[in-house]
Amino acid sequence: LSLDTVRDFLTREEDTIVFSLIERAKYPLNPPAYYVPAHFAGLRHDASFAELFVRESEAVQAKAGRYQSQQEIPFFPSRVRPLTLAPPYNFTRELYPAAAPVNVNDEIWRIYFTLLLPLLAKNGDDGSYAATVASDLVCLQALSRRINYGRYVAEVKFTGDQQNYTTLIRNKDKDALMKLLTSEAQEDAVKRRVQKKATVFGRNVTLDGPGETGDSNNGRASFKVEPAVVYKLYDQWVIPLTKKVELKYLLRRLD
Numbered sequence: 001l002s003l004d005t006v007r008d009f010l011t012r013e014e015d016t017i018v019f020s021l022i023e024r025a026k027y028p029l030n031p032p033a034y035y036v037p038a039h040f041a042g043l044r045h046d047a048s049f050a051e052l053f054v055r056e057s058e059a060v061q062a063k064a065g066r067y068q069s070q071q072e073i074p075f076f077p078s079r080v081r082p083l084t085l086a087p088p089y090n091f092t093r094e095l096y097p098a099a100a101p102v103n104v105n106d107e108i109w110r111i112y113f114t115l116l117l118p119l120l121a122k123n124g125d126d127g128s129y130a131a132t133v134a135s136d137l138v139c140l141q142a143l144s145r146r147i148n149y150g151r152y153v154a155e156v157k158f159t160g161d162q163q164n165y166t167t168l169i170r171n172k173d174k175d176a177l178m179k180l181l182t183s184e185a186q187e188d189a190v191k192r193r194v195q196k197k198a199t200v201f202g203r204n205v206t207l208d209g210p211g212e213t214g215d216s217n218n219g220r221a222s223f224k225v226e227p228a229v230v231y232k233l234y235d236q237w238v239i240p241l242t243k244k245v246e247l248k249y250l251l252r253r254l255d
């Protein structure tokens, strides 16, 4: 684990996130998938259809061993049974044990459904609820993996500058820790790169014409996901939440 490998991981996750957003944007908002509680099959459920789908999917994936990797954290851990149908994996444990469970999945969940989804999907209801929430799950997992990877970022930064971090952690000086872990140049590069990825991955590919600017209707570019929305997602949520995870991890790093 080094700052370079950690940054490579985050860069590759950008592709996964941008593609997952493009897939979700294929469907309209489909509001009934998010009504709480969900009513269907003659039953009144204790959660939305989207939540029920995520819970059941996580249970299956847990059985397949997904959460044996520290990189993956379920949204509903209490419903995930340790019983596994898969052979035991030997994932390396790179995180400090007392700080490893740090995550902000509750916040990711809330932000995804209340703030991000309305920016991403057009109004409408085409009834394809299962496909829609399946694509929500992929978005949520990609965002969660990226944001909670802040634990690895923090581990690398801590081991690279133990003396300074140790002092600040002992003093619980959150502001100074935040300052020390921040690289504004890096953040700026990340935001500009994800915006560019949205223009590259989200353009319509045709056999004639260069197709450089998306589907040009009367010269106006259109992309499957608005590149400015992806920039905003990173600027307002992904990067701040990653840094929040870094900070929470560091505060437990000496426990």
Ligand SMILES: C=C(O[C@@H]1C=C(C(=O)O)C=C[C@H]1O)C(=O)O
Binding pocket: 007, 010, 153, 181, 182, 183, 184, 186, 187, 190, 238, 239, 240, 242, 243
């Ligand atoms: C991830 C890092 O730490 C911080 C968080 C960043 C992010 O979430 O993209 C970028 C720069 C840093 O402020 C890093 O330094 O690479």
